[in-house]
């Protein structure tokens with residue numbers, strides 16, 4: 001394979017040249033959002049300079065360009081996740097909206113009183129709250145797959161939860177708080193055997209590993225553009241054609257109709273049925289450019305390099321006296337959550353920021369999993385392929401200095 005050149009890819013990301021508190025920025029907040037290569041920034045401004053129009057409706061040149069750009073982006077997404085059919089790709093605002101779409105549309109139709117919805121203890125609030133709301137509205141029950149002390153889901157316990165009341169199993173592929181890579185393929189296969197529908201939250205996986213929705217076998221796969229080097233405000237619901245075709249629209253308006261009278265509306269086929277109103281055209285096009293970029297670097301190159309960085313970071317952080325790593329599963333991606341004895345996580349985050357190092361501190365919108373480990377917050381450095389071993393050394397040096405300043409007597 002061609003050698004991965006981190007210094008070459010870094011030149012593609014203008015923001016990495018920023019200086020913060022006199023130091024070159026270290027961006028270790030990739031689980032919150034990723035930076036954008038120049039090609040994505042350029043693609044969005046090219047759209048507004050040369051192609052800007054609403055799509056589908058008007059019969060003029062710019063409408064044709066905008067429609068081609070938008071539908072081209074849909075094809076990029078299709079190939080990126082190996083979806084069998086381009087019309088199974090629905091553009092939404094992000095993962096949160098994607099899960100709400102499924103919960104509101106599919107959920108309203110299929111979940112009833114006494115039914116059960118399974119999520120894991122690792123979920124982001126975006127994959128908890130919509131299901132909780134659905135369960136409350138329908139008199140259904142939310143059930144939770146527990147994790148072991150490394151932060152990996154317990155498949156045996158999961159199997160015990162499955163029964164003929166299980167309507168949907170919704171799990172994350174990678175935990176945003178701990179970095180655990182969840183065996184979603186096995187989880188989906190077991191759910192199917194129980195007759196349940198499945199949703200995989202790919203918000204934290206698509207930027208770190210090859211995703212093939214046909215191989216995964218789930219009914220729905222969702223992700224956000226901004227976590228895969230694309231713009232904010234654009235995301236994807238992929239669903240199996242038959243499942244999507246059977247679902248009612250969740251929002252009504254323009255673009256999603258075939259015919260409207262005051263008596264009755266006939267809806268468009270998928271994907272338009274789920275894309276009411278003017279969509280985020282420019283940012284969909286930007287997401288297409290981000291996928292192009294990832295393809296050029298090569299997702300396997302990304303996965304391999306990031307794994308080396310993660311192993312190095314976990315080893316050096318974990319060796320600091322007073323550091324407790326949270327999330328130590330064998331299979332992990334990107335995230336190195338930890339707490340430091342005698343420091344609040346905010347103090348650690350502030351000290352890192354003073355050195356130009358950006359990490360997230362807090363509950364990471366995943367309170368249940370942090371509480372499972374007896375903490376309310378962690379410090380969460382999270383890696384992307386533009387990070388370097390030197391940057392990890394800078395992080396480790398700051399944490400080491402802090403640890404040395406407040407040793408137990």
Ligand code: PMP
Nearest residue numbers: 094095096124126176203204224
């Ligand atoms: N699920 C996971 C696993 C996430 O990490 C995130 C974002 N932190 C979301 C869902 C929600 O994504 P968004 O805020 O882009 O809608």
